Amino acid sequence: MKLLIVAGPPSAGKTAVIRQIIREFRNTGRPAFLKIDVVRAFEDEELISEFGIPARKVYSGDLCPDHMGIMVLQDAIRWAAGLGAGILIIESAGLCLRCTPYTTQSFGIAVLSAVSGSNTPLKMAPMIALADGAVVTKTDLISQAEKEVFRECIRMVSPNIDIIETNAIQGTGMRFLMQAIAKAPEITDADTITLRGTPPLGVCTICVGKKEIGWQHHFGVIRPLDEADNIYRGD
Known part of the structure; x- marks a missing residue:
């Protein structure tokens, strides 16, 4: 089973990106989905209704959602594996820019909105620096010059990261991301998974x-x- 961890600030378009991933792999990848949020979330219900995949959510309440996500991750892997899933997609709450949720044996995707401001990548450095790919959404709403500035800010944080620019609602420009996910390795030993970054x-x-x-x-x-x-x- 592959493990995808999708992070990014609220309203960046994480769920729109995940919808495109599920559309691509629903027949071959057998995806399962877990949403981590603080108080309320509806993405699991929407994805069950739209795609009929196994999906669930968990609320962190008084805990930091990224901390809680790490606490429940091994349980989530066992849950998805027990259902025969080929891909487990974790969507983080995206509220903590210091405690990035990516782990070893996972494919980490940072989702950023192009309309959030050209300096946004510099404000969320660890979330980008430790990811395997950066998906920039809503690129149809900005100029070519703004795209180039945004891209260079990402490169300042992570010079070698793969950048995918897209209108995630329509799924344009996401072919490279799908290829990268298809090539991503599967979990080899869930008991040895650790965080990529150092917590506070x-x-x-x-x-x-x-x-x-x-x-x-x-x-x-x-x-x-x-x-x-x-x-x-x-x-």
């Missing part, structure tokens, strides 16, 4: 529920305004 090295006291403002009230990894980098406060 510390948990701050805000993450565990402390409400006071000001670094003076917090411990662990903190950041005063005039410090150039994180510092550690406490025992």
Whole structure:
């Protein structure tokens, strides 16, 4: 079974890209789908209705959705494998630009909207830098010059990444992505899958529920305004 992990900010067009992937592989790839979100999601219901594939969702609630996605990934792989799926597609909530969800033994796809601003790739560097391919959606809504600037910003983050420019609703320009997915290797051993990137090295006291403002009230990894980098406060 292949593992595809699709990440990107909200409204970038992740589900539109996934629809095109399912259309391409629904007869040969036996896709299954898992949506990870925080409060509400409807993509699983829509894909079940449209394609009849196995699909489900999971809500993170008070947990970071990208953290929870990693926690449930092995269960998701067992679920999809038990159904005989040939491709498991994970759609992340896309809310965390630091904790990218890509793993070893997966094909990572970063989805970006061309209308989000030319500097957008620079603001979400890890999500692009650790991906196998970058899909730029809504390219029909910008000029050729804007496309070139956007593409160069992606190259500044990841010089060798494959870039696919598309109108994802219609699926134009996605042939290379489908070829890359077809060539992507399958999972060899789910028990040895790990994150590609390094998670944050510390948990701050805000993450565990402390409400006071000001670094003076917090411990662990903190950041005063005039410090150039994180510092550690406490025992």
